[in-house]
Amino acid sequence: MTVEVVMPKLGMAMKEGTVSIWNKGVGDPVRRGEPIASVSSEKIEIDVESPAEGTLLKITVPEGEGVPPGTVICYIGALGEEVAAGLTLEEVQKPEVENQSPANEKTEPFTPVKPADRVKISPVARKIAEAANLDIEKIHGTGPGGRITKEDVQEAIMNSHTPQAERKKETNETPVRPQEETQQIPVSGIRKVIAVRMFDSLQKTAQLTINMKADVTVLIALQTQTAETVQNRYDNKLTVTDFIARAVVLSLQRHGQMNSAYSEDKIHLFKHVHLGMAVALEKGLVVPVIRDAEQSTLIDLSRSIKTLAQKARQGQLSNEDMHGSTFTISNLGAYGVEHFTPVLNPPETGILGVGAVNDTPTYIGEKLERRSILPLSLTFDHRVLDGAPAAAFLQTVKQYLEEPITMLL
Template sequence: MAVEIIMPKMGMGMEEGTVVEWLKQKGDSVKKGESVVSISSDKIEKELEAPEEGVLIDIEAEVDDVVPIGQPLGYIGIPGESVGESTGPAPSVAPIKEELSAEPVAQQADEPVIGEEPRLRVSPAARKLAKTMNVDLSTVTGSGPMGRITKVDVAEAAQAQPAVQTETVPQTEPAPVAPVQFPDGKAKKVTGMRKVISERMFSSLQQTAQLTLQATADVTELLAFQKKAREAYQINDEVRLTITDFIAKAAINALLSHKGMNSHYQGDMITTFDAVHLGVAVALDEGLVVPVVQDADKKSLSAISREIRKASKSARGSELNQLQLSGSTFTITSLGTYGIGFFTPVLNPPEVGILGVGTISEQPVYFGDELKKRSVLPLSLTFDHRAVDGAPAAAFLAEVKANLEAPFKLVL
């Protein structure tokens, strides 16, 4: 009996997922637990494993198809078996660990729906293509198992439709225009994590009133403090006490004093939080992820260092789950390792603030009439002006700066 590979629920707010890549092709043999298809939600990309050993006998959803939770992506069976031979409900993929509540399985793509002829069977990809090409599915004959309509059937039906005749209007011959010459390049469709990031960043800029404030912190004393702390503290692979750790602690302490920055703006509501769930952006080859340090305000500097390091390692190994990427109330992001000074970080809605950290540089600074070489750190705070005014945002940034310039405050 054919076994379904279904779109799983990978978070409370997830309603649909996108097919990123099929790792196996129709007709390939698969082993139980072997990765078959890569999918993505709005925050995470994940490979689904085969629920049973057999052959991938059918693929229901093509790459880039958006599939509701519970609908089949494909089927695994025995060689020569067709999907129509399945005689009972097939077991689903094991639930994702971070799933918090069960929901009813969505309507199967090949069940009759309102407005269609009875027993009309259509794959999700074919239905999407038919809508795009304005093809009436009731006029299409399916070539798939049990008469299922496929993308190929829709494409052939579209070609068979009579072309729309348009009246030719005499025109004067236009002056010749030299074609624009572009260098050779390689086009790549935007999919997976890159597509999710592009949509979220565009939505962030469209739906919020973003303003960025900039300041510099003299971290000469902080660097000296960090060096002494690392010498005194038993350093290991979990705790390194990096500058990022100190910046995170400085931001957390400032958020406790300026809770307006530790808020969410959703609809017409501003929700201010007592606890700080700090998001720390991690750059990957394929995009950016933001693991979250839960209840960071209750953790020591060493505990924060341990969690940031562990999260970064998990992110680069694609081991983070949806729960570890959700629930942040404020985010910090750094481009310091790339030699960047000030920049404009983009908000991670519904958060109302994000702190951008640049690279430390040596600069001459006046102390009275005396000029000294100091280590200076650029800070860029982007905030949602709908929720926070300029003065309180500036006060928050000033406290972050003060915390970094008096590092003993970070360990008290």
């Protein structure tokens, strides 16, 4: 019996899902639980597993096409089994025998035709390769399961040899400059959502960024001193990011105006702190949320940060995991960045940018010492609060980081 495979609902707010790539083609055998396609919503991409063992008889949603959840994307059944009539979605791969015959003629049995392309490649990478006339079968994929990524195609283009242009003959005429060819990369999925949200953020809010530096020498020493105890007792490792998150949560409780949102000419102050932690992925930035963070201990925060980051990298975040934040932290320290200007995550009032810790000669009184300095960049909505209260909030974060023992009491 034919089994329908439908577009899954990846969250309560999901209205449309897109087939990113088909791992199987019409006529391919599939096993129960085997990934047959990757689908994505605005911020999530997951593998769709086959619900039954059999043959992929029909694909009804091509790569790159968006459909509502519950829409049939393909059919699986026994080899040669006919698929029910009445389908309205265009097929990606049509077997030759599917051309309908007149009613009085005998219909040929179903014979699956192998598609020409079985290479696992993302839609964006495929378009770039086609524009550059590259043979994707000769490109080595570095993505999961050997999937070819955009970076793989770009590297292949750089390594390809193109004939040099013939030297122009010396003439009195002015040479005509040929139009430069460009690569056109369609913006979709996560990248499109980020583009729209960031543009709207800059257009619809009054953003101002202030910078400050915190001396985290004592904090790093405390982290080192407690590492063995934390590992043995909690099976965990505290990072500087964990301490920063704790400092931010405590500071937001003391400066409630920063834990707010501006909407419909009103400032909405939140009772609880729902902390967003930005995570960079290959396809873009996601911000999973730690809810009721003020109720979490330092160890609890550390575990939540690691768990959500792992889920983000494995594509297991739900829409609910990424909605409802009241303040966000974005850490670019791992990339060697110092101060930067983070962009607000609407409708939040503030976002803290964290840079890389650098050892710097610093005067402590009359004595020059080597200290670990952490750059902080706070972007806030000037419609909600002015520079002085924003600076007071950042000063409180700095105090917690410079006196880390206060975060444990």
